[in-house]
Amino acid sequence: MEMVNITINGQKISAPAGITILKAAQQAGIDIPTLCNHPALSPTGACRVCVVEVEGQRTLITACTFPITDGLVIQTESPQVVKARKFILDMLFSERNHFCMYCQMSGDCELQNLGYRYGIDHWVFPTYTKGFPVDATRKYFLMEHNRCVLCGRCERACGTLVANHTLGLRNRGAKSMIHADANLTFGDSSCVSCGTCLQVCPTGALCDKRSAFMGRDEQTQHVKTTCSHCSVGCAMEIVTRGGNVMKILGDWDGAVNGGVLCQHGRFDPLYDERTRITSPLIRQKGKLVPANWDEALQVVAKRLGKADAKSIGVLASSNVTNEALYLLDKLFSKEMKVANVGLLNRAAPRLFEKPQGSLADIEKSDVILVVGADPVKDQPVASFLVKRTVDRGGRLIVVDGEDNGLAPFAYMHLPMADTGKAVEIAGRANNPVILYGTGAPEKTVNALKKLQGKAAFVALEQGTNTRAAVAFGFANGFKPSAVKTLFLLLGEQDGIGVEALEGIGKGAFIVVQASFASPLTEQADVVLPMAIWSERSGSLTNTEGRVQKVSKAVEPEGEAKADWEIISLLAEKMDKKLGASLEELSARATQNIK
Amino acid sequence: MKKAQTMDKKVKDIIKKYYGDKTAMIAILQDVQEEFRYLPKETLSFISKKMDVPLTRIYEIATFYNAFSLKPRGKHTIEVCLGTACHVQGASRLIDRLERDLSISSGDTTKDKMFTLEEVRCLGCCSLAPVIRISGNVHPYLTQDELPKILRNYK
Numbered sequence: 001m002e003m004v005n006i007t008i009n010g011q012k013i014s015a016p017a018g019i020t021i022l023k024a025a026q027q028a029g030i031d032i033p034t035l036c037n038h039p040a041l042s043p044t045g046a047c048r049v050c051v052v053e054v055e056g057q058r059t060l061i062t063a064c065t066f067p068i069t070d071g072l073v074i075q076t077e078s079p080q081v082v083k084a085r086k087f088i089l090d091m092l093f094s095e096r097n098h099f100c101m102y103c104q105m106s107g108d109c110e111l112q113n114l115g116y117r118y119g120i121d122h123w124v125f126p127t128y129t130k131g132f133p134v135d136a137t138r139k140y141f142l143m144e145h146n147r148c149v150l151c152g153r154c155e156r157a158c159g160t161l162v163a164n165h166t167l168g169l170r171n172r173g174a175k176s177m178i179h180a181d182a183n184l185t186f187g188d189s190s191c192v193s194c195g196t197c198l199q200v201c202p203t204g205a206l207c208d209k210r211s212a213f214m215g216r217d218e219q220t221q222h223v224k225t226t227c228s229h230c231s232v233g234c235a236m237e238i239v240t241r242g243g244n245v246m247k248i249l250g251d252w253d254g255a256v257n258g259g260v261l262c263q264h265g266r267f268d269p270l271y272d273e274r275t276r277i278t279s280p281l282i283r284q285k286g287k288l289v290p291a292n293w294d295e296a297l298q299v300v301a302k303r304l305g306k307a308d309a310k311s312i313g314v315l316a317s318s319n320v321t322n323e324a325l326y327l328l329d330k331l332f333s334k335e336m337k338v339a340n341v342g343l344l345n346r347a348a349p350r351l352f353e354k355p356q357g358s359l360a361d362i363e364k365s366d367v368i369l370v371v372g373a374d375p376v377k378d379q380p381v382a383s384f385l386v387k388r389t390v391d392r393g394g395r396l397i398v399v400d401g402e403d404n405g406l407a408p409f410a411y412m413h414l415p416m417a418d419t420g421k422a423v424e425i426a427g428r429a430n431n432p433v434i435l436y437g438t439g440a441p442e443k444t445v446n447a448l449k450k451l452q453g454k455a456a457f458v459a460l461e462q463g464t465n466t467r468a469a470v471a472f473g474f475a476n477g478f479k480p481s482a483v484k485t486l487f488l489l490l491g492e493q494d495g496i497g498v499e500a501l502e503g504i505g506k507g508a509f510i511v512v513q514a515s516f517a518s519p520l521t522e523q524a525d526v527v528l529p530m531a532i533w534s535e536r537s538g539s540l541t542n543t544e545g546r547v548q549k550v551s552k553a554v555e556p557e558g559e560a561k562a563d564w565e566i567i568s569l570l571a572e573k574m575d576k577k578l579g580a581s582l583e584e585l586s587a588r589a590t591q592n593i594k
Numbered sequence: 595m596k597k598a599q600t601m602d603k604k605v606k607d608i609i610k611k612y613y614g615d616k617t618a619m620i621a622i623l624q625d626v627q628e629e630f631r632y633l634p635k636e637t638l639s640f641i642s643k644k645m646d647v648p649l650t651r652i653y654e655i656a657t658f659y660n661a662f663s664l665k666p667r668g669k670h671t672i673e674v675c676l677g678t679a680c681h682v683q684g685a686s687r688l689i690d691r692l693e694r695d696l697s698i699s700s701g702d703t704t705k706d707k708m709f710t711l712e713e714v715r716c717l718g719c720c721s722l723a724p725v726i727r728i729s730g731n732v733h734p735y736l737t738q739d740e741l742p743k744i745l746r747n748y749k
Binding site: 159165166167168169170171172179180181182183 | 635638639648649650651652653654657658
């Protein structure tokens with residue numbers, strides 16, 4: 001790349017031609033204040049806070065939009081610039097209601113910080129006396145129009161990052177307002193509650209109902225981890241204070257998601273109302289009574305030690321870490337020679353031995369074929385990637401039933417029987433991508449194989465860690481009839497009822513390792529309490545086969561322990577040496593997945 | 595149902611006229627406005643679907659320009675000039691009288707969908723102040739007593 005020489009505040013800088021003044025300054029460690037600009041969004045130059053003086057330019061120009069050329073001489077804090085910024089801030093503060101002491105963002109607000117930086121200590125212009133409405137119709141967060149500075153970050157995030165196009169700016173001048181879907185309330189709009197707008201809002205206009213007034217950012221801890229809702233594996237940050245999870249933020253450095261999360265990743269885990277299991281339970285005289293770990297594990301170990309390997313069954317949820325699956329496989333399949341193992345959800349058919357593409361290929365493609373998968377429902381962030389590509393002119397072909405969530409965005413919507421036609425069209429494209437899921441029958445899958453070498457293939461797995469579970473051989477078909485002792489690794493999975501036990505004999509001994517009380521744990525003889533997503537460390541494998549770390553942010557509730565830790569303790573009780581430290585386990589588990 | 599179909603047909607023809615070009619959105623909206631005298635919400639969603647432009651974007655354009663109206667408009671638009679010259683000549687009395695006679699406030703449309711009353715700044719003919727314009731016809735040197743007679747001609 002061609003480098004050019006520019007001068008900022010007398011400092012000589014060499015930077016790639018064409019990048020903006022703001023980026024060049026940031027690379028050189030020079031701070032230019034911004035408000036409407038956000039690193040993840042395209043610049044618009046709406047707020048004018050980043051104005052700088054450039055020699056030879058008629059007026060002050062916005063640093064966030066102006067590309068650098070050779071020999072530019074720039075002043076970022078000259079008296080003229082500071083005067084202009086103060087004037088801009090005076091106007092921003094006079095518009096709407098910016099009385100910081102009533103706002104949950106006070107202390108973290110970018111507008112407030114600018115006010116302090118430029119000494120805005122009083123209102124120069126008369127302020128609005130008219131109030132604007134507050135829209136609290138969405139479940140998780142509300143829009144307080146009185147605090148909005150119309151920077152348009154939320155609108156750009158909604159349009160370019162999520163490609164949902166719910167938010168817009170209506171009217172003009174003093175009447176401008178953020179609105180949703182041609183002036184509907186947010187609750188009635190096409191909003192998918194992904195919360196990306198909430199995360200990019202520089203002021204308190206978009207306000208998280210749960211974490212509001214719970215503390216400033218400097219009073220909290222951020223823990224980087226990976227979302228365990230679906231198989232996409234979005235990078236996220238858990239924000240905690242005093243051992244409580246306050247909120248979840250998307251990690252802008254995330255390899256898969258690039259900062260975007262969905263409703264299931266950002267909000268739903270915090271609104272989980274199921275009852276936690278806080279101590280091991282053992283069935284005595286028909287009732288589950290609390291016990292300590294030693295007793296509970298002893299009962300399980302004794303039972304497993306006595307049982308015939310052919311009568312033992314293992315069922316695992318995919319919502320557990322690689323380490324837990326590794327240990328489960330090692331303990332039961334390898335050490336105890338148990339052959340009857342199963343997975344609680346279905347896995348997508350394996351097309352090839354080696355991965356033939358990644359989620360990043362979606363955005364590079366010109367034709368996307370979605371076969372037997374509904375990412376809108378199951379892997380929302382993957383659906384955002386698809387919608388983004390459609391916005392850029394990519395053609396989407398959906399081969400699935402009528403109710404597929406991506407159907408409204410599709411160029412072509414075909415029934416499963418017409419897979420051949422879809423394959424033919426994709427074959428003519430330059431960079432086709434094929435996303436397939438559990439809904440595709442074998443015949444369809446075989447038809448897709450014709451595009452090998454030409455197209456990128458990504459399986460959209462159901463569940464979280466399905467890919468690792470398949471690698472450890474858990475998806476081989478579970479036969480309930482012969483089971484007399486069942487080890488059920490339920491984890492925190494929702495939506496699995498007693499039907500999972502169908503076909504298992506009445507007198508069977510059932511061990512359930514679970515986080516929440518459910519009809520299934522009621523049936524158990526021993527319940528082992530498990531830590532949830534925010535309380536465990538380990539790693540997860542996403543649908544592309546990418547192994548990503550999860551980190552513990554808070555202590556487990558009650559006596560709950562991490563999923564892998566429980567199995568490790570059980571193995572110890574049974575006098576089997578399976579490895580000790582988490583690092584060691586992670587390394588071995590990862591080796592097996594690849 | 596039938597009405598909706600003819601509405602869609604008309605909008606479809608308008609879009610076709612501009613070859614479905616997204617950059618011609620303002621021209622398309624202008625034509626739709628001319629056809630229906632306002633921009634019905636259904637047509638906006640229809641255009642959004644047909645042209646692959648997000649509804650919010652179209653709504654942004656439709657609300658940005660004063661020329662577009664999202665509310666049904668009357669057959670005739672009465673534009674009362676409130677520019678400096680007309681203001682000095684008592685244009686505010688004309689608007690008061692019109693509001694009273696039509697029993698609507700400025701910016702609204704009468705129940706029978708005949709008239710829409712609007713305030714405008716300068717019509718560019720200050721020598722004729724106070725002036726109003728009805729469906730493009732300029733009525734100069736007005737007093738409020740002349741208004742009922744003029745309106746009768748448009749009914």
